Amino acid sequence: MxxxxxxxxxxxxxxxxxxxxxxxxxxxxxxxxxxxxxxIYDKKQIKYDSIDELLNSYLIYNETIIQNENKIMKIEQNx
Numbered sequence: 001m002x003x004x005x006x007x008x009x010x011x012x013x014x015x016x017x018x019x020x021x022x023x024x025x026x027x028x029x030x031x032x033x034x035x036x037x038x039x040i041y042d043k044k045q046i047k048y049d050s051i052d053e054l055l056n057s058y059l060i061y062n063e064t065i066i067q068n069e070n071k072i073m074k075i076e077q078n079x
Contacts, residue, residue, distance in 0.1 A: 015077065
């Protein structure tokens with residue numbers, strides 16, 4: 001799966017769900033930014049100003065989502 005596919009779904013729908021390692025994550029657009037959280041820890045939301053900042057800053061096992069691009073699975077619109 002690719003970062004471009006993730007970004008396209010996010011920009012079209014305003015929300016995207018994906019799996020990285022063993023956790024499912026949701027990225028959601030808000031009025032003043034973008035939030036990301038693992039579904040099982042939905043209270044642990046982290047806010048960023050843009051999707052690009054999120055993809056380049058959010059760390060999973062000390063690597064950004066961009067660095068883990070080849071490990072992203074099951075990208076879909078969160079319904």
